Amino acid sequence: MNIRGNGGAVLPTVLIFAVFALIVASVYTAGQLTIAKPSLRGPASLQALCNARSGIWKGLELLSKKPSDTLAKINTLDSLFNKKLFGRPTAAIASDSFSGLVPDDTPLAVQPFSSDSFGDCAVSLTFLTCYKVLVSQGRFRDIIKSAKGLLGGSIYHSPDSVCFLTTGSAPEGGGRIEGTTVFPAPEAALKPVSASKPRPEPVNKKQSADQLATGELAKLVAYYRSKLGAKLDTTIPVAPLLIQNSDQAAGIPEVVNGSLLINGSFTTIAWKEKRRIFVLGDVQITGKASIEDVEFVTSGEFKCFDDARLFNVSVFCPKRLVIGDRASFSGTALTLSSLLVYKSGRIENKSIIVAYGENKGLPAAPAKTPRPQLPVSVFISQDANVDAVIVACGNPGGIQTDKNTVVKGILWAQGAICHQGTLYGVLRANELVDLPTLKARAKTSGLPAAPAVQPRNSMSGSIRRLPNVTEYFMPFFLGRQIIARWEEG
């Protein structure tokens, strides 16, 4: 063998370089493909997010759907026509039934688009005290994205109108209103009350749209009652659970079989957790306790005092809700009794608090001395500071604000409002009464009704315009439903 010869010297060299070049080129291409893969999945991810968003709107559309005629409009040119015979039943389910969405977290498959080649979504509904929560999971190919829409309410008010009254005439009593008062007065009363006060507006069609949807409210109460009832049936009441530090707070079970006492007097308690807790008793939060994102469903009272700070919490309580002694509350709450904010208690961050009084009234033939009934269901007193929408409905469905109280937002009452403090925003009431009248009503409630007289509105507090009043949302059962907040993930 001649190892010095030229024969066979070229081929191995060429092969080596060729293989090397192929490897380099393959690595380059594979590298490009690897880099490109996430980018090429980007559009699919965006479409999945669009599907999730679209699912929220589709859910809202389903919720606002009214019963249609027996013979629905059938479009045979629609790509989804007869889809349920051959493909997955998606929009067919949703469009066949009245709504299909019930507040039990069960996802409903819907097809939000007119073409099914862009994926689909699954929508579920639940309650979060004053909000309806629509959760949508958008799906495109193998990518799933979710979106959450919190449905609140919105009532009509023109930028200048600050006081809406459904009975009586223009308020008297020395109160100050910087803006327009709207009341259903006869034509004679449409004259300006005085030279300094602006001319009142007649109630128009849009203003009558802010009616309370009692059916929706009843569904909400029934939802929470059924959840509480299910827990009450399966548990035995025990001694109150006392929480004195953050570790103990994190270990609070889903169902507390008695009262829950959170006491931050000795150590500061910080508890942030996104979960729902059922308390089969009262809840009392005192001391330096900071609680965030928790949803409380209680069967008793809910009280927070001292320096307790509640942020983004949700509360359902069938009894009193009390915020006092510098405690601050932020979030949403529904009480079936009364709300008391006093001694520098604060409600912050455009919260929504609903006091739905369920007092059925006294029996027709009571004892000789009938027990007086509360004249209002919301008391704001003693330097309280409120930045919220306060709704008082049901019986008695009234609000009382004392002097030295400041309210920013909306006061909405189905009954009377006794306003003596300062309000920046909008007031809507059946009537405005002064304190002596309110006290007199408290004393005489339960007695035979006095002869009907023309109601006379009276107010000693002040109402001023709030430029950003449109940022305050009502509970979903008031006015028309709109999406108050989005969360995407």
Added chain:
Amino acid sequence: MLLPRIFFSSPTSGMTVIESLIAVLILGFTTTAVIGLIVTGDKIAGRRTNVACASIIAANEMERLKTFERSPVLPGDTVYSDTVNGLTFAVTRTRIRRDSLPADSVVVYQEFAVSVRRAPEQGPSVTFRLLQGFSNDNAPSP
């Protein structure tokens, strides 16, 4: 036998010619394959850039549609161009009419198709669908 004598007269010289021919063929195939792979890689890189930029523009358009939620103007069909990273794209937004709208609904629901393409003569780089709701008070009467 002329052929064997020409090719195999010397044990080393003839092999080099064959080798050279095979080497040229191998080089030819390899070069073609390498160029093909590089072109494919470049195409992937170009498509990645196009799709990424088009997706950014489409995402912006989706966010823009979302801002119309409480606007007094109902967005309609439109075509415009947008530039990202020095690349210009044509954006087409088409409103797809829906027949199942309840007349007394407080919200108008509209389905949109958004297509973003690199140049007008090219096909769509990306196409998306979105269902968006708008306040009926603000929408023009049908």
